[in-house]
Amino acid sequence: MKALRDDRALVLLSGGQDSTTCLAWAMDRFAEVETVGFDYGQRHRVELACRGTIRERMTVPAWPVAARLGPDHLLAVPTIPAMGRTAMTSDMAIGLTEAGLPSTFVPGRNLIFLAFAAALAYRRDCRHIVLGVCETDYSGYPDCRDDTVKAMQVALNLGLETRLVLHTPLMWIDKAGTFALAEQLGGEDLLRLVIEETHTCYLGDRTHRHEWGYGCGTCPACELRADGWRRWRSNPGST
Ligand code: ZN
Numbered sequence: 483m484k485a486l487r488d489d490r491a492l493v494l495l496s497g498g499q500d501s502t503t504c505l506a507w508a509m510d511r512f513a514e515v516e517t518v519g520f521d522y523g524q525r526h527r528v529e530l531a532c533r534g535t536i537r538e539r540m541t542v543p544a545w546p547v548a549a550r551l552g553p554d555h556l557l558a559v560p561t562i563p564a565m566g567r568t569a570m571t572s573d574m575a576i577g578l579t580e581a582g583l584p585s586t587f588v589p590g591r592n593l594i595f596l597a598f599a600a601a602l603a604y605r606r607d608c609r610h611i612v613l614g615v616c617e618t619d620y621s622g623y624p625d626c627r628d629d630t631v632k633a634m635q636v637a638l639n640l641g642l643e644t645r646l647v648l649h650t651p652l653m654w655i656d657k658a659g660t661f662a663l664a665e666q667l668g669g670e671d672l673l674r675l676v677i678e679e680t681h682t683c684y685l686g687d688r689t690h691r692h693e694w695g696y697g698c699g700t701c702p703a704c705e706l707r708a709d710g711w712r713r714w715r716s717n718p719g720s721t
Contacts (some may be wrong), residue, residue, distance in 0.1 A: 483646045485611035489513040493612045497532035499680045500614030500652055503660050506667040507614045507651045509547040510713055518599055523563035526686025535679045557598055583614040583622055593627035600638040616652045628653050628676055657710020682707045
């Protein structure tokens with residue numbers, strides 16, 4: 483069995499609020515943290531651009547664990563849009579599909595990302611993989627469920643003959659809890675970074691600034707983020 487370094491983690495960093503909070507969580511715990519992103523032909527490239535800014539802001543000397551952030555890896559997965567259209571990869575309305583799933587659901591996306599991340603973690607000698615999926619604010623994505631991630635961990639460890647650990651620090655908290663976790667990990671500085679630099683909006687809107695950040699304010703992703711912000715602001719101690 484290949485033993486991987488226990489003090490090293492790989493974070494799936496998309497450029498959104500959840501993965502940014504997960505990056506801070508990982509930097510708080512592991513001595514060396516690398517990031518991976520995926521270019522899968524997403525309709526709004528703004529999220530990928532946010533990744534670089536987030537990483538830069540995490541390495542300013544004022545950030546106490548800045549030295550822990552290691553290299554970034556950007557992997558191209560052009561096969562995903564080649565397999566069919568979704569609201570994330572083409573100009574298609576956001577709604578429910580015939581299967582009762584949101585049209586923003588990209589079939590197999592997280593499963594594919596996890597397989598790529600595990601292959602990379604193996605080569606980079608990282609025992610820990612951190613991802614920002616969540617079952618509580620579960621937007622109807624079956625690949626964000628705890629059982630899916632646990633099953634993937636078993637499959638990856640069997641297939642790679644190693645002992646990777648998949649961490650999902652946001653699995654059982656909601657968006658209000660994610661704001662609270664960011665504040666707990668990095669205070670006002672991290673909160674400001676999350677608000678100003680992370681991207682959530684399904685429509686790619688970076689022109690409308692709300693107190694919770696940029697976005698159209700009406701797509702399901704914006705609504706979830708705005709609602710979490712309001713609930714956390716009205717009762718910050720409850721999460
Ligand atoms: Zn939006």
